[in-house]
Amino acid sequence: MSANEAARRWRLVLGRYAGDTLGAQVLSAHDRELDGSLDYLYGREYEGKRMARGGARGAGLEPSQVQALDWLERTRKLFPREVFERVQAHALDRYQIRELLDDPATLLSLEPNQALAKTLLQMRGRMNAATLEAVRNVIRRVVEDITRHLRQDFVNAVQGRRNRFRQSALRSAQNFDWRATIHANLRHYDPHTRRLLIERPRFNARVRPRLPWDVILCVDQSGSMLDSVMYSAVIAGILSSLPAVRVRLVLFDTNVVDLSHLAHDPVQVLLTVQLGGGTDIGRALQYCELLVHNPQRTVVALVSDFIEGAAPGPLLASARRLAEARVRLLGLAALDQHAEPVYDRTMAQRLADRGMRVAALTPTHFAQWLAEVMA
Structure with missing residues (x-):
């Protein structure tokens, strides 16, 4: 790498305050557009440190002169899609640019992806009524994309290998x-x-199953579980469309909500979810016990980080009873956005000791797991 190219890259990384040291001549006209777009967002770091935003700017993009939508469209054209999606997520999640949330047209212009869907679900309580339908459309597009990627795996798993x-x-x-x-x-x-x-x-x-199966998805909706809630809602929707499966969808934090009547509609499920802070897994699993009518043809899948906020006794006793009744009892550990397992391993082991099969799996591997336990 030449010295000029190294200086150019460092200038774009460090921002306009490095201009005097590295020199403005290292940036081309296109680079100055990149610099202006990045500074509109990441220059807010200087504001957070109470540093002035004055000084010369090659692209002339002062916040008072650029609306968020204009900045968004310009950024979309300047960067590859993967980079743009990350910048967009930072704008909403890290810097909370309100202009992106107050106008339905702005929301509909955003690139629909899981990061955006998560942010909108977390912030929808702060939006005005006019933007809610736009939020629904964004969530629907993200759900449709996830469904396209997962549907065939679950069809193969349930309808037969x-x-x-x-x-x-x-x-x-x-x-x-x-x-x-x-x-x-x-x-x-x-x-x-x-x-x-x-x-x-x-x-x-x-090979087709001879009798239908009951699949009870018991999903932790506490604040740390949004990724898992999103995938669980999609999985419930896919399974609900298959004739060989009856789906019950139960969400919980410290309370238990039965959304089985919405299991076919993952968009509505996600818009209904109220992310909480506490967790009472035992109470939720006890409720699921009441839904079991044919134990030997029932799968209870607990999707959780297994961080129990209540006394562990009721949870462990419920797991033992379900396993003794020969219910297929699965514990699906939470995964973060990088597909890394995030869960209480001690509690997971205690549940495994009482008959629950515990694993940390991606949704695709969960479909394969279902195929095995329903064989």
């Missing part, structure tokens, strides 16, 4: 058996063109 020992008349790309197809058509191989002509494609059948 491929049976490689039985062929199916149902022909779809999902069931295509490439190994059997190659084997059945080897005689059509042309060595001159090095091509295999497919005369008889083969497709796998699927």
Whole structure:
């Protein structure tokens, strides 16, 4: 890296106060646009330290002259999508730029992603009524994106895995058996063109459950669990659309709320969630016991960080009773935004000792886990 390129990069990192030291000439016209866009947001660090925002600015973007929407559109064009999404999240979460939350048109212009959805859910109580429908639209787009990525995993898990020992008349790309197809058509191989002509494609059948399953999702909605709540709402919506599953959705903090009637609508579930601070897992699991009617065809999945705010006795006793009744009892440990497990390992071990199978899994691996326990 040349000395000029190193100076350019440090100038963009350190901001305009490094201009006298590094020199303005290291920045091109495009760089000055980048610098102005970054300074509009990250220059607020100087405000927080009671430093003046005066001085020359290459792009001329003083806060009084630039509306948040104009800044947002300019930033969207200047940076790659991944960088833009991070800057957007900082604007809302770290710097709380109110202009981005007071106008529905502004909200609808934001790039929908999970970071934005989380921020809007956390801040929706501070928004005016005119922006709520815009919030709903943003949440819906994020939910649809997550559903697209997860749906097929859960369909495969619940409606049946491929049976490689039985062929199916149902022909779809999902069931295509490439190994059997190659084997059945080897005689059509042309060595001159090095091509295999497919005369008889083969497709796998699927192993289907004989009876429906009851899946009870018991989800911790305390303040630290928003990532898990979001995925749980989507999973409940996917499972509700499948004929082989009856879904109950129970959310809890220190109170228990049964949202089973909304399980098919993850957007409404997320807009209904009231993130709290306390946790009474035992009370929630005791409520789930009341929902069990066919223990041997029931899965109770507790989604939590296992940080119990109440006395642990009722929680441990409830887990023991469910396991003894032969309910498939799963404990899904909370994951942070980087998919790292965040949970009370001591409590998780105590629950495991009483018959709960505990794991820290991504949603895709949770679908595979369901397939195993419902086999």
